[in-house]
Amino acid sequence: MKVLMAGIGIGFQELLVIFLIIALLFGAKKIPELARGLGQAMKEFKKGMKDEESKEESKTTKVENSEEEKSKISSPEVIKTAKKEK
Incomplete structure (x- = not known):
């Protein structure tokens, strides 16, 4: 019976020798x-x-949220609405 440890095949006998050492x-x-x-x-x-x-996830979420806000601000509908209001 072989036990795989970190991609190396180590059997029961090898584990026993290591434990004894x-x-x-x-x-x-x-x-x-x-x-x-x-x-x-x-x-x-x-x-x-x-x-x-979790830190990486929160950074990614912040970046995604800021990109969504930027896309909302620069969308053609917002620009048209802003021009009409002036």
């Missing part, structure tokens, strides 16, 4: 702390990405 380097007590820290980092990263996407 991590356990030897950090010790069994540190692994939950590392996993918790990794989870929090991923959560913050996703939150940052969402914030950036």
Whole structure:
């Protein structure tokens, strides 16, 4: 059974070896702390990405709204109405 991680085929045996190396380097007590820290980092990263996407959406909406207002102002009907009022 192959597990795909970032486009690389890594099987169960490879994951087991990686886990054992991590356990030897950090010790069994540190692994939950590392996993918790990794989870929090991923959560913050996703939150940052969402914030950036919402900022981009609001900028796009503002630009679209200003373009609509410009097109309304420069439409032939508005120009004709403005000339008639003078």
